[in-house]
Amino acid sequence: MTTLRDAAHRLGLAIDGAAATELRFRCAPEAFLGAVTTLAAEAVLADLFAVTGSGPPSLTVVFEAVGEPEWLLLRTQLTGDSFPSLTPATHVASWYEREIHEMHGLQPAGHPALARLRLHDWPVGQPPMRATLDRRLDIGPGVPSVVPIVHGQGVFQLPLGPVRSGPQESGEFLFNSGGEDLVAVSQLLGFKLRVVERLAEGRTVDQALNLAERLAGVSAFSNALAFVQAVERASAINVGARSRAARTLMNELERLHNHFGDISRLADATGLMVAGAQYASLKEDVLRRCAELTRHRYLRGILAVGGLQAPLPAIALQTLRRRLPDWLRRSERLEKLLEETAIFIDRVETTGVLTREYAAPHNLVGPIGRSTGADRDCRRDHPYAAYDQVIFEVLVKSQGDALARLSIRLFEIRQSIRILEQLLESWPESDETAPSDSLATGEALGWSEGAGGETLHWVALTGDGRIARWRARPPAFVNWHPYAEACASGNNLTDYPVIEASFGLSHAEFDR
Amino acid sequence: MSRWIALGLRSGVRTTRYPSHADPEAEIAPSAVIADLAALTPAQAAEVADLCPTSAITIEGDRERGGIAFDAGQCVMCGRCVRAFPGAFAFSPHPEVAVRSRGNLRVAAHWAGGSTPAVDAAAAELKLRSQRLFRRSLHIRHVDAGSCNGCESELQLLGSPEYDLHRLGLFFTPTPRHADALLVTGVVTRQMEQPLRDTYDAMPGPKIVVAAGVCAIGGGVFEGGFMVNGPLDRILPVDVYVPGCPPTPLALLHGLLVAVGRGAGRYRAGGVSDGD
Numbered sequence: 173m174t175t176l177r178d179a180a181h182r183l184g185l186a187i188d189g190a191a192a193t194e195l196r197f198r199c200a201p202e203a204f205l206g207a208v209t210t211l212a213a214e215a216v217l218a219d220l221f222a223v224t225g226s227g228p229p230s231l232t233v234v235f236e237a238v239g240e241p242e243w244l245l246l247r248t249q250l251t252g253d254s255f256p257s258l259t260p261a262t263h264v265a266s267w268y269e270r271e272i273h274e275m276h277g278l279q280p281a282g283h284p285a286l287a288r289l290r291l292h293d294w295p296v297g298q299p300p301m302r303a304t305l306d307r308r309l310d311i312g313p314g315v316p317s318v319v320p321i322v323h324g325q326g327v328f329q330l331p332l333g334p335v336r337s338g339p340q341e342s343g344e345f346l347f348n349s350g351g352e353d354l355v356a357v358s359q360l361l362g363f364k365l366r367v368v369e370r371l372a373e374g375r376t377v378d379q380a381l382n383l384a385e386r387l388a389g390v391s392a393f394s395n396a397l398a399f400v401q402a403v404e405r406a407s408a409i410n411v412g413a414r415s416r417a418a419r420t421l422m423n424e425l426e427r428l429h430n431h432f433g434d435i436s437r438l439a440d441a442t443g444l445m446v447a448g449a450q451y452a453s454l455k456e457d458v459l460r461r462c463a464e465l466t467r468h469r470y471l472r473g474i475l476a477v478g479g480l481q482a483p484l485p486a487i488a489l490q491t492l493r494r495r496l497p498d499w500l501r502r503s504e505r506l507e508k509l510l511e512e513t514a515i516f517i518d519r520v521e522t523t524g525v526l527t528r529e530y531a532a533p534h535n536l537v538g539p540i541g542r543s544t545g546a547d548r549d550c551r552r553d554h555p556y557a558a559y560d561q562v563i564f565e566v567l568v569k570s571q572g573d574a575l576a577r578l579s580i581r582l583f584e585i586r587q588s589i590r591i592l593e594q595l596l597e598s599w600p601e602s603d604e605t606a607p608s609d610s611l612a613t614g615e616a617l618g619w620s621e622g623a624g625g626e627t628l629h630w631v632a633l634t635g636d637g638r639i640a641r642w643r644a645r646p647p648a649f650v651n652w653h654p655y656a657e658a659c660a661s662g663n664n665l666t667d668y669p670v671i672e673a674s675f676g677l678s679h680a681e682f683d684r
Numbered sequence: 685m686s687r688w689i690a691l692g693l694r695s696g697v698r699t700t701r702y703p704s705h706a707d708p709e710a711e712i713a714p715s716a717v718i719a720d721l722a723a724l725t726p727a728q729a730a731e732v733a734d735l736c737p738t739s740a741i742t743i744e745g746d747r748e749r750g751g752i753a754f755d756a757g758q759c760v761m762c763g764r765c766v767r768a769f770p771g772a773f774a775f776s777p778h779p780e781v782a783v784r785s786r787g788n789l790r791v792a793a794h795w796a797g798g799s800t801p802a803v804d805a806a807a808a809e810l811k812l813r814s815q816r817l818f819r820r821s822l823h824i825r826h827v828d829a830g831s832c833n834g835c836e837s838e839l840q841l842l843g844s845p846e847y848d849l850h851r852l853g854l855f856f857t858p859t860p861r862h863a864d865a866l867l868v869t870g871v872v873t874r875q876m877e878q879p880l881r882d883t884y885d886a887m888p889g890p891k892i893v894v895a896a897g898v899c900a901i902g903g904g905v906f907e908g909g910f911m912v913n914g915p916l917d918r919i920l921p922v923d924v925y926v927p928g929c930p931p932t933p934l935a936l937l938h939g940l941l942v943a944v945g946r947g948a949g950r951y952r953a954g955g956v957s958d959g960d
Contacts (some may be wrong), residue, residue, distance in 0.1 A: 292875050300911070334879045335827050337858030339839035342828040342876060363875045364830040367911050382737035382762060382905050389834020389930060433837065436844075446688040452844035453698060459841075463713035467775065469932065470834050473762035482767060509687060680833040 175237040176244040179214050183207050188247060191405055191616050193554065195244045204231065204248040205256045211235050211246065212262040216535050216548070218243075219628050219645040220258070220268035222276045224302045229278055231255060234617065234628065234645075238547065241554050243617055250278070257283040263533040267653050275301040275367075290362025290683060300367050319358045322348035327355055330665070334363045341679035349665055357659040361652065364683035372639045377403055377477055377611060380639045384629070385472045387644060388680040390433065393426040393471040394622025395646060395681075398629040400475050401556060402618025406633050407477075407611045412603020413558075415479035420558040421595050422462070422471050423620060424588040428499070429458040430623030431581040431588075434676035438578060439510075441669040442519040450506055454499065461495060464488035477611070479603060493596045500589050507582050520574040524671035526658040528570050534654045537647045538625020539584065540675060542568045543576035550621035557620075562594045572658075574674035611637035624648055624678060648681035698845045702934055703852075703941060707779065714775030715935040716927050717761065718955055719754040721793035723772040726750075732772070735764045738898075738905055744792070751794035756953045757786060757901040760929035776951070779934030782926040782942045783949040786917065789901070789927060791953035817890065818864050818944040821853040824894075825863035825887065829880045829914070831870030834930035835897045839869070847933045854940050860886035865943055869930075871899040871906045872914030884920055892943045894924045896936060901925050924949070 176195060185197035185207060199207050208217070211233075219234035228249055235244040248255075257280035258265035269280040270289040277299035280286065291300070321329055333344040344360040368387050372380040384399035385392045397419060404411060411419075436451035459469040465488045466474040474481055510516055526536075531544035541548060549566045551559045567583040569576040615632035625647035632641040659671050700707045719741075724732065729752040733741045740758040744750050765773040783789055828836060839856075842849040849855070857863050860883050872880060884893070893916070898904040900916040916922055926939035941947035 334876070335825075335883050338856055339826040339836050339842075340828065341831070341833050341836055342879070363879070364828070364870065364873055365875055365911055366830060366871060366873055366906050366909055368906075371906065371909050379737045379905075382760065385762075386760070386832045386834075386905050386929070389832040390837050392832070392834065433840070437840075444688065446692040449692070449845050450695065452841060453695075453846060456841055456844050456846045460709065460712065467712075467714060467763055468761060469713050470837075470930070472760070472929070473764070481763065505691075509691065513685070513688070515685075678833055679828075680831065683830075 174240045174242060175214055176211075176235060176240060176242055179211050180244060183210060185246065193242045194405070194617055195242055196247070197244065198247045198249070201248050201250050201255060204246075205258060205261070207246060208233055208258050208265075209261040211244070212264075215244070217262060217264050218535065218626065219630070219643070220265055220272070221630070221643045221645070222272045222278055223632070223641050224276045224278070225641070229253065229276065231272070232630075234630075236553070239553065243554070245617065253277060254279040254281050256281055259283050264535045264653075267649070275299055277302055290365050292360070292362060301370055319344075319346055319360050321346060321358060322356050324355075326350050334360070343679045347665060347668070352664050354660050354663050354665060354668070357656045359656055361679065362683050364679055366684065368684050369642045369644055372642045375639055377633070377637055377639065380642065381475065381477070384644070385475070387684060388646065388648075388678050389470055390430055391426065391622045391624055391627070391646065391678060391681060393422050393475070394620045394627050395629070395644065396472075396475050397423060397557070398618045398620040398627045399631065399642075399644070400477055400618065401620065402616050402629045402631045403477050403611070403633065405616035405618060406614040406631055409478050409610070411479055414483065414600040414603045416558040417595050417600050418480055418484050419475070420562070421484070421592060422465070422474070423557065423622075424591050425458055425462050426471060427623040428585060428588050429455045429462070430676075431585050432458060432503075434623075434673065435578065435581060437676070438520070438574070438670065438673040439516070441673040442516050444513065444516050447506060447510060447516075450502070454502060457495065457499070461488070461492050464491060489596060489599065492592070496589050496593055496596075500586065503582070503585050517575065519670055520578060520674065523574040523667050524658045524663060524674055525661050526572040526654055527661075528572060530657060531572060531654060535650060536625075536654065537650050538621075538623070539577055539580040540651045541625060542566070542580050544572040545570040548626060550619050550626050554619055558595065562591045564591050574670055577674045622647055624676070624681070625651065644684065646678070646681035646684075648678040651675070652677055652682050695845070699848045699851065700846060700934070702779070702937060703947065707934055710779040710932070710934050711777045713932050714761070714777070715779045715932045716756050716776045716781040716951060717754075717759050717766060718774055718776045719791055719953055720772050721752050721754060721791060721954070724752060724769065724793070728769060728772070732765050732769055735768055737762055737764070739902070739907060741765060749794075751792055753790060753792040754953050755790045755902065756781070756927045756951070757789040757925060758898055758904060758907070759927065760898055760904050778951070779932060780938045780947065780949075781928065781935050781951040782924055782939030782947075783951050784924055784942065785949075786901070786922070786925060788949065788951065789925060789953055818892070819946060821855070822864050822940065822944050823855050823857040823862050824865045824867050824940070825857055825860050825883060826867045826869070827876075827880050827883050829868050829870040829876040829900065829916070830873035830912075831897065831899060835869035835899075838930045838933050838936060839867075839896075841933050842936060847937060849937065849940070852937065852941065854937075861888065863887050863891070865892040865894055865940070866920070867894045867896055868900050868916050868920075869896050871903055871909070871912045872916055872919055874911050874913050877913045877919060880919065892923045893920050894926065894939055894943055895922045896926045896931050896939065898927055898929050901927060904929060
């Protein structure tokens with residue numbers, strides 16, 4: 173018996189349906205806090221979301237256990253708009269509950285710091301996921317949000333953003349400094365809030381897929397893949413072998429262009445312009461191969477429920493295969509040069525440290541999580557698409573500094589190329605099964621490992637193939653949580669660009 | 685450090701020769717869709733309008749007096765229409781898709797008559813004086829007003845060796861006080877409208893506004909969302925529209941050249957013209 177099944181059995185949770193590798197349980201609202209606290213101590217809390225609408229509101233928690241392919245979804249139906257906060261016992265619940273509070277208007281009673289997460293000047297009593305807002309004119313005058321500042325002798329504030337100096341995403345940071353050192357960093361996020369999930373409600377699955385592809389640009393594919401897989405699991409639709417291989421291939425291409433792009437920006441932030449240009453060049457090359465395969469540089473418009481919109485052209489696959497040794501050679505040469513450039517290593521080593529102890533209760537994902545000892549990777553732990561047919565390794569480090577994050581990305585570049593080689597070596601001739609696209613009423617979780625980490629999407633479908641509810645939990649939502657702490661821990665003002673680039677966090681994914 | 689310089693020199697020149705020469709990359713990663721709407725029957729038109737995830741393809745009126753309209757300013761390049769009706773929709777082989785008039789991104793066909801491009805009579809004419817002023821050098825202030833970060837990714841790549849925007853006298857500037865052009869990406873969310881207005885007001889005149897990407901032009905898949913205060917031309921006077929989702933780097937280069945009068949906005953949603 174697995175950890176999750178065992179815990180659910182001991183807690184006496186009622187079974188609430190199931191899908192492949194997805195255990196569903198429900199419990200009474202009075203038992204919810206106790207059950208979540210017990211499960212969170214033994215397993216990883218990966219998501220917490222609310223569903224509000226016509227019926228009574230419900231809360232769902234998603235758990236996974238290290239080394240087990242199964243997910244556990246625990247749901248409770250609330251009788252009112254209030255529930256006991258999980259945060260005092262389970263720290264990671266904090267931002268999820270703040271989100272539920274401002275977006276759904278539910279009250280986590282006893283939450284220690286129930287400030288707004290993304291809404292700025294928003295009227296009280298109009299939660300965006302719940303209020304009937306048809307036009308923006310409906311939104312009345314708002315209540316401004318407050319950014320905390322540090323008071324003390326000699327401490328001053330230096331604002332950055334929301335409009336940034338280069339072509340970057342919008343977000344506001346307030347540096348509290350005594351001169352050189354960063355005492356604390358306050359952040360104001362949510363400038364780009366579009367409420368993507370609400371917009372999808374009532375739309376067809378195909379229209380919502382276009383929204384999922386535009387939740388974020390550089391992680392368009394991994395988000396859309398998690399979304400599509402959730403729809404397929406909810407409707408029990410099988411995907412053919414060649415489509416599964418193609419999805420795996422594109423998932424890795426997206427990881428490559430993200431990692432190349434992130435390292436390019438890190439090199440630029442340390443003043444290493446040649447390295448920045450070389451990695452940007454590699455990113456551009458990957459994007460061009462993506463365009464050859466799909467006619468879109470960011471792999472949009474290729475995914476479809478049950479497979480792909482069109483098979484990947486054989487000529488483009490051959491070109492890609494010929495490029496792989498070149499990518500490997502170039503990135504290994506650059507990696508070696510970076511390691512031997514002392515002024516670069518000095519800038520990234522012990523910069524922006526996220527200690528293992530601080531990071532652990534945040535259940536971090538992706539390269540940021542793996543640089544702090546969190547041994548999680550969906551490709552290995554919950555194999556999807558064709559990941560059960562390829563061999564690759566996952567690197568975990570514990571230093572938690574900018575160098576560790578860089579090392580993990582460099583390692584993953586080599587592993588991605590290795591996966592691409594294996595896929596192209598034994599490319600399936602056909603899908604073998606005819607794609608079925610009969611959507612059914614149902615709900616399911618979908619997941620993928622994007623460049624930023626574990627990407628979870630949960631959908632509930634209506635009978636006529638439309639979206640009833642959609643929950644997206646992209647990796648950036650989790651990884652922004654400890655960001656301010658990593659900025660402040662013993663760093664100087666001039667370290668900030670290096671820290672920001674080494675995290676490479678997506679605003680669009682967080683703001684949604 | 686000398687090894688880095690040596691590596692940079694050994695890598696050779698990778699920069700596109702665009703705009704003096706055509707770039708073959710433009711056909712691989714298309715910058716826009718062009719439509720021959722007259723090739724569609726009313727039934728096909730209804731089918732393709734249903735396929736379109738945005739309001740880029742719309743049906744107007746009924747089967748007798750109605751017609752079909754295509755708006756490249758709302759086209760997210762998903763390719764569904766191109767795959768389903770290759771006779772009527774195609775990817776443009778040219779990266780020159782930026783236009784000065786919103787109407788030039790639209791085309792319509794009526795069942796009763798032929799195809800008529802919906803040209804905007806009151807086309808927004810870019811001030812000739814500012815064109816001359818910025819012809820040799822343009823300093824650009826970028827504002828992300830609620831994008832998905834695809835546009836930012838492409839804008840960052842304009843600085844890569846492959847595109848190198850500096851060779852064209854184009855520069856991103858970190859302050860609105862030094863900026864000649866405001867380049868806006870994203871839908872203009874409720875929470876970004878004020879920072880966007882503040883940036884525009886802080887810029888000295890004369891100033892150019894470029895709407896990059898369909899989110900800024902028409903909202904794309906987010907059109908009509910209650911957090912969406914855009915499109916951009918409802919908030920600021922827009923001089924150049926660069927369609928795409930995201931606009932390709934070549935399309936962005938062309939759009940910036942159009943903004944300073946060094947390129948012509950030849951794109952028409954129904955096919956290329958001589959210029960505007």
